Amino acid sequence: MVRDKLGKVLIMNRDPLFFIINLIPYLAEGLLVTLQVSVLSFCFGLGLAALLTLMRVFGSAPLRWISRTYVEAFRGTPTLVQLLLIYFGLPSVGVKFDPLTAAIIALSLNSAAYQAEILRSAIKAIPETQYLSAESLGMSTFQIYRHVILPQALRTAIPALVNEIVTLVKESSLASVIGVVELTRRGEYMVAYTFRALEVYIAVALVYLVVCLAMSQLSKVIEAKFRIPGYERGRI
Amino acid sequence: MKDVLLVKDLYVGYGDQEVIRGISLRITEGERVVIMGPSGSGKSTLLKSIVRLVEPWKGEVYINGVNVLSDEVDIRKIRQMVGFVFQSYNLFPHMTVLRNVMLPLEVVKGLPKDEALKKAIGVLRLVGMEEYKDRYPLQLSGGQQQRVAIARALVMDPILLLLDEPTSALDPELREEVLDVLRNIAGRGISMLIVTHELDFAEDVADRIVFMDNGFVIEEGPPQELLYKPKIDRTRRFLRTIARRLYAVNRYR
Ligand SMILES: Nc1ncnc2c1ncn2[C@@H]1O[C@H](COP(=O)(O)OP(=O)(O)OP(=O)(O)O)[C@@H](O)[C@H]1O
Ligand SMILES: [Mg+2]
Numbered sequence: 043m044v045r046d047k048l049g050k051v052l053i054m055n056r057d058p059l060f061f062i063i064n065l066i067p068y069l070a071e072g073l074l075v076t077l078q079v080s081v082l083s084f085c086f087g088l089g090l091a092a093l094l095t096l097m098r099v100f101g102s103a104p105l106r107w108i109s110r111t112y113v114e115a116f117r118g119t120p121t122l123v124q125l126l127l128i129y130f131g132l133p134s135v136g137v138k139f140d141p142l143t144a145a146i147i148a149l150s151l152n153s154a155a156y157q158a159e160i161l162r163s164a165i166k167a168i169p170e171t172q173y174l175s176a177e178s179l180g181m182s183t184f185q186i187y188r189h190v191i192l193p194q195a196l197r198t199a200i201p202a203l204v205n206e207i208v209t210l211v212k213e214s215s216l217a218s219v220i221g222v223v224e225l226t227r228r229g230e231y232m233v234a235y236t237f238r239a240l241e242v243y244i245a246v247a248l249v250y251l252v253v254c255l256a257m258s259q260l261s262k263v264i265e266a267k268f269r270i271p272g273y274e275r276g277r278i
Numbered sequence: 279m280k281d282v283l284l285v286k287d288l289y290v291g292y293g294d295q296e297v298i299r300g301i302s303l304r305i306t307e308g309e310r311v312v313i314m315g316p317s318g319s320g321k322s323t324l325l326k327s328i329v330r331l332v333e334p335w336k337g338e339v340y341i342n343g344v345n346v347l348s349d350e351v352d353i354r355k356i357r358q359m360v361g362f363v364f365q366s367y368n369l370f371p372h373m374t375v376l377r378n379v380m381l382p383l384e385v386v387k388g389l390p391k392d393e394a395l396k397k398a399i400g401v402l403r404l405v406g407m408e409e410y411k412d413r414y415p416l417q418l419s420g421g422q423q424q425r426v427a428i429a430r431a432l433v434m435d436p437i438l439l440l441l442d443e444p445t446s447a448l449d450p451e452l453r454e455e456v457l458d459v460l461r462n463i464a465g466r467g468i469s470m471l472i473v474t475h476e477l478d479f480a481e482d483v484a485d486r487i488v489f490m491d492n493g494f495v496i497e498e499g500p501p502q503e504l505l506y507k508p509k510i511d512r513t514r515r516f517l518r519t520i521a522r523r524l525y526a527v528n529r530y531r
Pocket of ligand 2 (some may be wrong): 320322323442443
């Protein structure tokens with residue numbers, strides 16, 4: 043009903059700005075689903091990425107191989123194809139998910155590959171001398187990673203990780219293809235309803251833009267909070 | 279006198295490059311030995327291999343009578359007894375000075391926090407860095423960072439201190455503050471093996487100077503002999519280059 047009323051108001055009014063502004067509350071509901079998909083995918087992705095990184099750094103040769111192959115496979119194929127494979131492909135072997143679950147699974151698996159690369163290169167960026175001096179104090183490998191390497195690597199990884207969640211917010215629009223009613227899909231509904239594709243998609247784009255800008259801003263705050271004091275002088 | 283360190287016919291290398299070619303060395307309790315030698319002669323490699331930061335190829339290393347290279351030895355226990363100070367300080371940049379010094383006590387030795395704190399403050403005072411305890415390493419000068427690194431090694435109560443060119447990364451005007459700290463520590467009777475090219479310092483603290491070249495010890499003796507009357511031509515040539523550099527510095531004092 044609400045939508046009918048909104049629709050009528052929107053169709054009646056020819057002013058594009060008025061149209062876009064009034065569209066935004068309706069799109070905001072889609073934004074909640076978009077955020078749900080991207081934030082959950084990021085978190086699951088991070089968990090899996092941690093496991094992949096563990097395998098890569100400490101694992102035996104086969105485990106390292108599995109981890110590397112996983113990363114290459116997911117980074118080397120389009121996200122959309124991965125999503126279609128999980129939603130339309132897996133049912134034929136008896137594995138069926140609803141659209142929302144399928145989207146979250148696909149994006150989690152995909153993001154895990156990218157986040158694993160982020161974590162790995164952050165660990166690699168810690169100079170050898172840090173390991174040496176920790177070892178020279180008699181620390182065990184576990185202690186070295188727990189107290190010396192990971193706290194520094196995670197700080198290094200923050201910008202790239204925030205960048206990854208911004209990417210996820212944008213890529214979650216792919217979920218519209220399998221029928222998840224998130225931000226982009228809501229836009230499509232509105233286009234079908236009002237036939238004003240230009241204004242609708244501008245409004246949709248604006249919502250994405252605001253969210254992504256806000257996240258980058260948040261990233262700066264987090265980075266500043268965790269920055270190693272003295273590091274800004276560029277010495278290390 | 280008890281041997282704190284005994285190295286017998288040690289060979290160390292990287293890949294198929296042999297770097298240490300049969301070195302033997304003995305340090306008795308309270309003895310301070312300085313190693314000199316040109317760049318690439320294997321000084322750092324020798325120091326690292328003593329605590330197996332680099333795995334030796336063959337030979338024997340004993341610390342306090344314990345065979346360091348045996349399979350049964352817990353190398354972490356050995357490393358707790360041997361302090362290591364690196365040329366590039368290598369403090370942990372994400373921790374305050376105080377946390378840097380407390381970390382090995384809490385994590386490695388498992389001391390309770392208040393005890394670790396008391397000890398850490400004590401050594402920081404010894405190196406003159408107590409008032410900087412809440413700073414982060416990158417907020418300090420190189421000389422200050424190196425003094426903290428010395429404190430971090432000392433806090434474990436090592437029986438032997440290995441120092442690899444502790445002042446050579448520092449600007450000349452920062453060297454003395456570190457050397458003074460080391461002189462002070464040397465006066466406390468701890469055994470030390472120091473790679474350094476600081477001639478005055480070596481003369482002051484060393485009981486013996488070992489001159490290395492190309493993976494061999496080519497000459498050793500008390501500072502009075504090695505620094506003033508070297509027998510080997512290679513030693514003399516090397517000392518001359520250092521002295522020339524030193525003279526250039528002294529000119530402006
Ligand atoms: N991690 C390493 N991997 C391979 N080769 C190494 C490594 N570290 C040192 N080397 C080689 O071993 C030889 C001896 O190096 P080392 O650092 O022990 O010399 P040094 O006497 O300490 O020199 P410097 O005065 O420049 O510090 C050099 O030829 C060097 O290239
Ligand atoms: Mg060296």
